[in-house]
Amino acid sequence: MRVTSLLLAASLLAPAAASAETGPRWLTASAELRAAPEDPEPAGEILVASPVTVVGPERNGRVEVILTGWTDREGRALFATASPSVELARVEPGLLTLRADSEGEGWMRADLRGWLDTSMLTGDAQALWHKAFADYRAHCTRCHPRRAPEKYSVEEWAEYFRVMGPRTRLPRDEQLLIRAYLQRHASDAAELESVLPPGDVPR
Ligand code: HEC
Numbered sequence: 001m002r003v004t005s006l007l008l009a010a011s012l013l014a015p016a017a018a019s020a021e022t023g024p025r026w027l028t029a030s031a032e033l034r035a036a037p038e039d040p041e042p043a044g045e046i047l048v049a050s051p052v053t054v055v056g057p058e059r060n061g062r063v064e065v066i067l068t069g070w071t072d073r074e075g076r077a078l079f080a081t082a083s084p085s086v087e088l089a090r091v092e093p094g095l096l097t098l099r100a101d102s103e104g105e106g107w108m109r110a111d112l113r114g115w116l117d118t119s120m121l122t123g124d125a126q127a128l129w130h131k132a133f134a135d136y137r138a139h140c141t142r143c144h145p146r147r148a149p150e151k152y153s154v155e156e157w158a159e160y161f162r163v164m165g166p167r168t169r170l171p172r173d174e175q176l177l178i179r180a181y182l183q184r185h186a187s188d189a190a191e192l193e194s195v196l197p198p199g200d201v202p203r
Contacts (some may be wrong), residue, residue, distance in 0.1 A: 024051050024197035025065070026128050030173050031120035033112075035095065037062045043114065044091030047129055048173050048182035051088075051197045052121070055113075062115040069195070071096055071110040079193050082107035085158040086183055092194045125200060132181035139168040140178065149185035154192065 027050050032042035037059040046052065052065035067088060069078040075093045080086035089112055099109035123127060140146060152160065157179065166176035184192065184200065192200070 025121040033114040037115045046089045067112040073106040085155045149182045154186040
């Protein structure tokens, strides 16, 4: 894997610079998350296009990542904001580390840490958003003209998508990628910019 050899080269040649290689990455497909690198069973799933930060070197073909967001009382999912609109991950209860700060209605800041297959990650968010746009253009115009993403809010896209996603008859992950793209371009996407890493909200 290219990312693997880059990480390896960085750690061999310039140990001090290795941490620079552990910057933001994006999921090219939804991927199983493990609590430890050797765990046979997943403890959750990070959804396609979610941004993660790689925190250490590769072990067993996997890297440890961290993801920060919000969770509700059930603690079974991680969201980008204190609302169910932008879903980043689904997890077994107990995998999230709750932080003290909270908002109304039981929303709490939470960190998710775990191990992912290195091959599921890209540092090139633009390539991912290009693919998302191509899917959106090809599959969301079969029945009506293209709806401009910036005409709707992040929350409205979450709502519309419940009906429109399945209408494309695409596999789930391609639907989720289109949803992420539309939400990152929504009328109020600026709010996501403060919580997601630079480069996540495409222009
Ligand atoms: C199989 C046909 C079909 C496909 C595919 C489809 N839509 Fe629709 N869409 C409709 C119909 C019909 C409506 C009118 C309202 C309704 O019946 O739900 C609609 C309404 C909408 C609306 C509501 C606002 C409006 O302008 O009326 C939005 C937004 C929308 N579609 C977006 C999308 C997106 C994004 C995709 C791709 C993920 C998509 N649609 C794919 C058939 C489709």
